[in-house]
Amino acid sequence: MSDLVIEGLCATVGGTDILKGVDLHIRSGEVHALMGPNGSGKSTLSHALLGRPGYEVTGGSVTLDGEDILALTTAERASAGLFLAMQRPTEVPGVLLRDVLAASSALDGDDHDDAVLVELERIGLDPAFLDRPINADLSGGEKKRNETVQLAMLRPKFAILDEIDSGLDVDGLRLVSQRIEEATNNDDMGVLAITHFTRLLAELKADKVHIFSAGKVVETAGPELADELEAEGYARWVTETEAPVKESNTGLYDDPFAI
Numbered sequence: 001m002s003d004l005v006i007e008g009l010c011a012t013v014g015g016t017d018i019l020k021g022v023d024l025h026i027r028s029g030e031v032h033a034l035m036g037p038n039g040s041g042k043s044t045l046s047h048a049l050l051g052r053p054g055y056e057v058t059g060g061s062v063t064l065d066g067e068d069i070l071a072l073t074t075a076e077r078a079s080a081g082l083f084l085a086m087q088r089p090t091e092v093p094g095v096l097l098r099d100v101l102a103a104s105s106a107l108d109g110d111d112h113d114d115a116v117l118v119e120l121e122r123i124g125l126d127p128a129f130l131d132r133p134i135n136a137d138l139s140g141g142e143k144k145r146n147e148t149v150q151l152a153m154l155r156p157k158f159a160i161l162d163e164i165d166s167g168l169d170v171d172g173l174r175l176v177s178q179r180i181e182e183a184t185n186n187d188d189m190g191v192l193a194i195t196h197f198t199r200l201l202a203e204l205k206a207d208k209v210h211i212f213s214a215g216k217v218v219e220t221a222g223p224e225l226a227d228e229l230e231a232e233g234y235a236r237w238v239t240e241t242e243a244p245v246k247e248s249n250t251g252l253y254d255d256p257f258a259i
Protein backbone atom coordinates (compact mmCIF):
# COMPACT_ATOMS: atom_id res chain seq x y z
CA MET A 1 0.00 0.00 0.00
CA SER A 2 1.46 3.35 -1.11
CA ASP A 3 0.49 6.95 -0.46
CA LEU A 4 1.04 10.01 -2.62
CA VAL A 5 0.47 13.05 -0.42
CA ILE A 6 0.40 16.58 -1.79
CA GLU A 7 0.08 19.31 0.83
CA GLY A 8 -0.19 23.05 0.29
CA LEU A 9 1.69 22.84 -3.01
CA CYS A 10 2.45 26.26 -4.50
CA ALA A 11 4.32 26.82 -7.75
CA THR A 12 5.18 29.58 -10.18
CA VAL A 13 5.65 29.41 -13.93
CA GLY A 14 7.37 32.24 -15.75
CA GLY A 15 7.20 34.33 -12.56
CA THR A 16 3.42 33.92 -12.20
CA ASP A 17 1.83 32.13 -9.23
CA ILE A 18 -0.18 29.27 -10.73
CA LEU A 19 -0.51 26.65 -7.99
CA LYS A 20 -1.89 28.21 -4.81
CA GLY A 21 -1.98 25.48 -2.17
CA VAL A 22 -2.92 22.11 -3.71
CA ASP A 23 -3.95 19.37 -1.28
CA LEU A 24 -4.46 15.79 -2.53
CA HIS A 25 -4.00 12.38 -0.93
CA ILE A 26 -4.05 9.37 -3.27
CA ARG A 27 -3.66 5.78 -2.11
CA SER A 28 -2.74 2.66 -4.09
CA GLY A 29 -5.54 1.43 -6.29
CA GLU A 30 -7.55 4.67 -6.04
CA VAL A 31 -8.63 6.74 -9.03
CA HIS A 32 -8.93 10.48 -8.45
CA ALA A 33 -10.37 12.58 -11.27
CA LEU A 34 -9.26 16.22 -11.39
CA MET A 35 -11.55 18.49 -13.38
CA GLY A 36 -11.18 22.23 -13.82
CA PRO A 37 -11.49 25.04 -16.35
CA ASN A 38 -8.84 25.79 -18.96
CA GLY A 39 -5.91 27.64 -17.47
CA SER A 40 -6.69 26.70 -13.85
CA GLY A 41 -3.28 25.03 -13.47
CA LYS A 42 -3.97 21.31 -13.93
CA SER A 43 -1.07 20.69 -16.32
CA THR A 44 1.14 22.90 -14.16
CA LEU A 45 0.39 20.54 -11.26
CA SER A 46 1.40 17.54 -13.36
CA HIS A 47 4.66 19.21 -14.41
CA ALA A 48 5.46 20.38 -10.87
CA LEU A 49 4.96 16.82 -9.58
CA LEU A 50 7.51 15.45 -12.06
CA GLY A 51 9.93 18.39 -11.73
CA ARG A 52 9.80 19.92 -15.18
CA PRO A 53 12.39 22.71 -15.52
CA GLY A 54 10.79 26.16 -15.36
CA TYR A 55 8.14 25.07 -12.86
CA GLU A 56 9.33 26.41 -9.53
CA VAL A 57 7.82 25.01 -6.35
CA THR A 58 7.52 27.85 -3.86
CA GLY A 59 5.74 26.10 -1.00
CA GLY A 60 4.20 22.90 0.31
CA SER A 61 5.29 19.29 0.09
CA VAL A 62 4.88 16.14 -1.98
CA THR A 63 5.72 12.75 -0.48
CA LEU A 64 5.54 9.22 -1.85
CA ASP A 65 5.44 6.75 1.04
CA GLY A 66 6.97 9.44 3.20
CA GLU A 67 9.84 10.23 0.80
CA ASP A 68 10.25 13.87 -0.23
CA ILE A 69 9.63 13.67 -3.97
CA LEU A 70 10.45 17.34 -4.55
CA ALA A 71 14.07 16.74 -3.53
CA LEU A 72 14.52 14.23 -6.38
CA THR A 73 15.42 14.63 -10.05
CA THR A 74 12.74 13.78 -12.60
CA ALA A 75 14.41 10.43 -13.33
CA GLU A 76 14.53 9.63 -9.62
CA ARG A 77 10.83 10.51 -9.26
CA ALA A 78 10.06 8.08 -12.09
CA SER A 79 12.20 5.39 -10.44
CA ALA A 80 10.35 6.02 -7.17
CA GLY A 81 7.11 5.10 -8.98
CA LEU A 82 5.65 8.27 -10.51
CA PHE A 83 4.49 8.26 -14.13
CA LEU A 84 3.19 11.17 -16.20
CA ALA A 85 1.26 10.86 -19.43
CA MET A 86 1.55 14.42 -20.71
CA GLN A 87 -1.34 16.33 -22.26
CA ARG A 88 0.81 16.76 -25.35
CA PRO A 89 3.35 13.90 -25.38
CA THR A 90 6.81 14.99 -26.46
CA GLU A 91 8.20 13.76 -29.76
CA VAL A 92 11.69 12.31 -29.39
CA PRO A 93 13.23 11.76 -32.82
CA GLY A 94 16.00 9.16 -32.84
CA VAL A 95 14.79 7.28 -29.76
CA LEU A 96 12.82 4.15 -30.58
CA LEU A 97 9.80 3.02 -28.57
CA ARG A 98 11.38 -0.46 -28.44
CA ASP A 99 14.45 0.90 -26.62
CA VAL A 100 12.47 3.06 -24.20
CA LEU A 101 10.25 0.14 -23.24
CA ALA A 102 13.24 -2.19 -22.77
CA ALA A 103 15.01 0.38 -20.57
CA SER A 104 12.00 1.13 -18.37
CA SER A 105 10.19 -2.22 -18.27
CA ALA A 106 9.15 -3.92 -15.07
CA LEU A 107 9.99 -7.22 -16.83
CA ASP A 108 13.02 -8.53 -18.70
CA GLY A 109 14.07 -11.06 -21.32
CA ASP A 110 11.39 -13.07 -23.08
CA ASP A 111 8.80 -12.05 -20.49
CA HIS A 112 9.30 -8.44 -21.52
CA ASP A 113 9.25 -9.17 -25.27
CA ASP A 114 6.06 -11.23 -24.97
CA ALA A 115 4.33 -8.67 -22.76
CA VAL A 116 5.13 -5.79 -25.13
CA LEU A 117 3.40 -7.57 -28.01
CA VAL A 118 0.38 -8.35 -25.85
CA GLU A 119 0.13 -4.73 -24.69
CA LEU A 120 0.43 -3.35 -28.22
CA GLU A 121 -2.31 -5.63 -29.47
CA ARG A 122 -4.58 -4.83 -26.54
CA ILE A 123 -4.26 -1.12 -27.16
CA GLY A 124 -4.65 -1.43 -30.95
CA LEU A 125 -1.14 -0.45 -32.04
CA ASP A 126 0.75 -2.33 -34.76
CA PRO A 127 4.10 -3.86 -33.60
CA ALA A 128 5.73 -1.69 -36.29
CA PHE A 129 5.40 1.20 -33.81
CA LEU A 130 8.22 -0.38 -31.79
CA ASP A 131 10.72 0.67 -34.43
CA ARG A 132 9.47 4.22 -34.78
CA PRO A 133 10.89 7.15 -32.81
CA ILE A 134 8.90 8.00 -29.68
CA ASN A 135 5.73 9.89 -30.69
CA ALA A 136 7.31 11.25 -33.90
CA ASP A 137 4.63 11.85 -36.54
CA LEU A 138 2.03 9.92 -34.56
CA SER A 139 -1.58 11.07 -34.56
CA GLY A 140 -2.91 12.51 -31.30
CA GLY A 141 -4.73 9.29 -30.49
CA GLU A 142 -1.76 7.09 -31.37
CA LYS A 143 0.37 9.10 -28.94
CA LYS A 144 -2.13 8.46 -26.14
CA ARG A 145 -2.20 4.73 -26.91
CA ASN A 146 1.60 4.77 -26.99
CA GLU A 147 1.70 6.42 -23.53
CA THR A 148 -0.62 3.70 -22.23
CA VAL A 149 1.68 0.94 -23.49
CA GLN A 150 4.57 2.65 -21.68
CA LEU A 151 2.49 2.83 -18.51
CA ALA A 152 1.54 -0.85 -18.81
CA MET A 153 5.17 -1.94 -19.16
CA LEU A 154 6.57 0.42 -16.52
CA ARG A 155 3.98 -0.46 -13.86
CA PRO A 156 4.28 2.72 -11.82
CA LYS A 157 2.89 3.12 -8.31
CA PHE A 158 1.05 6.29 -9.33
CA ALA A 159 0.09 7.53 -12.78
CA ILE A 160 -0.77 11.15 -13.52
CA LEU A 161 -2.81 11.22 -16.71
CA ASP A 162 -3.14 14.70 -18.20
CA GLU A 163 -6.13 14.55 -20.55
CA ILE A 164 -5.25 11.07 -21.76
CA ASP A 165 -8.70 11.01 -23.38
CA SER A 166 -7.98 13.95 -25.69
CA GLY A 167 -7.31 12.89 -29.26
CA LEU A 168 -8.56 9.33 -28.81
CA ASP A 169 -11.36 7.94 -30.96
CA VAL A 170 -14.17 6.03 -29.23
CA ASP A 171 -12.45 2.66 -29.61
CA GLY A 172 -9.13 4.05 -28.37
CA LEU A 173 -10.84 5.69 -25.40
CA ARG A 174 -12.40 2.37 -24.38
CA LEU A 175 -9.14 0.41 -24.77
CA VAL A 176 -7.04 2.99 -22.95
CA SER A 177 -9.45 3.50 -20.05
CA GLN A 178 -9.98 -0.27 -19.67
CA ARG A 179 -6.21 -0.86 -19.58
CA ILE A 180 -5.69 1.78 -16.93
CA GLU A 181 -8.61 0.53 -14.85
CA GLU A 182 -7.05 -2.95 -15.00
CA ALA A 183 -3.72 -1.58 -13.70
CA THR A 184 -5.55 -0.07 -10.72
CA ASN A 185 -7.09 -3.48 -9.94
CA ASN A 186 -4.23 -5.88 -10.78
CA ASP A 187 -1.17 -3.78 -9.94
CA ASP A 188 -2.79 -1.54 -7.31
CA MET A 189 -1.75 1.53 -9.28
CA GLY A 190 -3.09 4.86 -8.02
CA VAL A 191 -4.31 7.39 -10.61
CA LEU A 192 -4.71 11.14 -10.83
CA ALA A 193 -6.75 11.55 -14.00
CA ILE A 194 -7.03 15.11 -15.29
CA THR A 195 -10.00 15.26 -17.62
CA HIS A 196 -12.84 17.44 -18.86
CA PHE A 197 -15.25 14.64 -19.63
CA THR A 198 -17.07 11.85 -17.81
CA ARG A 199 -16.63 9.61 -20.86
CA LEU A 200 -13.15 8.66 -19.54
CA LEU A 201 -14.74 7.65 -16.25
CA ALA A 202 -17.17 5.20 -17.85
CA GLU A 203 -14.49 2.49 -17.76
CA LEU A 204 -11.96 4.08 -15.40
CA LYS A 205 -13.98 4.15 -12.19
CA ALA A 206 -13.26 7.25 -10.13
CA ASP A 207 -13.25 6.91 -6.34
CA LYS A 208 -13.11 10.67 -5.91
CA VAL A 209 -13.69 13.68 -8.13
CA HIS A 210 -11.96 16.98 -7.38
CA ILE A 211 -12.84 20.36 -8.83
CA PHE A 212 -9.74 22.45 -9.51
CA SER A 213 -10.04 26.19 -9.85
CA ALA A 214 -7.50 29.03 -9.80
CA GLY A 215 -4.62 26.82 -8.70
CA LYS A 216 -6.21 24.66 -6.02
CA VAL A 217 -8.73 21.96 -5.23
CA VAL A 218 -11.99 23.69 -4.31
CA GLU A 219 -14.34 20.72 -3.90
CA THR A 220 -14.04 16.95 -3.50
CA ALA A 221 -16.86 14.41 -3.74
CA GLY A 222 -17.75 11.05 -5.26
CA PRO A 223 -18.19 10.20 -8.96
CA GLU A 224 -21.59 11.94 -9.05
CA LEU A 225 -19.73 15.27 -8.93
CA ALA A 226 -18.41 14.65 -12.47
CA ASP A 227 -21.98 14.21 -13.74
CA GLU A 228 -23.11 17.40 -12.00
CA LEU A 229 -20.18 19.27 -13.52
CA GLU A 230 -20.90 17.97 -17.01
CA ALA A 231 -24.53 19.07 -16.67
CA GLU A 232 -23.90 22.47 -15.08
CA GLY A 233 -20.44 23.63 -16.17
CA TYR A 234 -17.97 25.29 -13.84
CA ALA A 235 -20.04 28.37 -12.86
CA ARG A 236 -20.80 27.01 -9.37
CA TRP A 237 -17.12 26.74 -8.49
CA VAL A 238 -15.51 29.67 -10.29
CA THR A 239 -16.06 32.84 -8.25
CA GLU A 240 -16.16 36.35 -9.66
CA THR A 241 -12.62 37.11 -8.50
CA GLU A 242 -11.25 33.81 -9.82
CA ALA A 243 -12.87 34.07 -13.21
CA PRO A 244 -10.48 34.77 -16.09
CA VAL A 245 -10.08 38.44 -16.88
CA LYS A 246 -12.91 39.47 -19.16
CA GLU A 247 -11.80 40.65 -22.56
CA SER A 248 -13.41 44.04 -22.07
CA ASN A 249 -11.30 44.57 -18.92
CA THR A 250 -7.94 43.92 -20.51
CA GLY A 251 -7.87 46.92 -22.77
CA LEU A 252 -6.53 44.63 -25.49
CA TYR A 253 -9.86 43.82 -27.05
CA ASP A 254 -11.81 47.01 -26.38
CA ASP A 255 -14.23 47.88 -29.11
CA PRO A 256 -12.26 50.37 -31.26
CA PHE A 257 -15.52 51.92 -32.46
CA ALA A 258 -16.90 52.58 -28.97
CA ILE A 259 -17.00 56.24 -27.96
Ligand code: ADP
Nearest residue numbers: 013014016018037038039040041042043044045
Ligand atom coordinates in the same frame (compact mmCIF):
# COMPACT_ATOMS: atom_id res chain seq x y z
P1 ADP B 1 -4.72 23.84 -17.48
O1 ADP B 1 -3.92 22.60 -17.71
O2 ADP B 1 -5.57 23.78 -16.24
O3 ADP B 1 -5.55 24.23 -18.66
P2 ADP B 1 -2.09 25.10 -17.31
O4 ADP B 1 -1.50 24.49 -16.10
O5 ADP B 1 -1.62 24.60 -18.63
O6 ADP B 1 -3.70 25.04 -17.21
O7 ADP B 1 -1.86 26.65 -17.27
C1 ADP B 1 -2.16 27.44 -16.13
C2 ADP B 1 -1.79 28.88 -16.40
O8 ADP B 1 -0.37 28.97 -16.46
C3 ADP B 1 -2.32 29.42 -17.72
O9 ADP B 1 -2.77 30.74 -17.52
C4 ADP B 1 -1.11 29.35 -18.62
O10 ADP B 1 -1.19 30.34 -19.62
C5 ADP B 1 0.01 29.62 -17.66
N1 ADP B 1 1.28 29.03 -18.09
C6 ADP B 1 1.51 27.72 -18.36
N2 ADP B 1 2.78 27.54 -18.75
C7 ADP B 1 3.36 28.76 -18.75
C8 ADP B 1 4.67 29.24 -19.05
N3 ADP B 1 5.64 28.40 -19.44
N4 ADP B 1 4.90 30.56 -18.91
C9 ADP B 1 3.92 31.40 -18.49
N5 ADP B 1 2.67 31.02 -18.18
C10 ADP B 1 2.39 29.72 -18.30
Ligand code: MG
Nearest residue numbers: 042043044087
Ligand atom coordinates in the same frame (compact mmCIF):
# COMPACT_ATOMS: atom_id res chain seq x y z
MG1 MG C 1 -3.76 21.28 -19.23
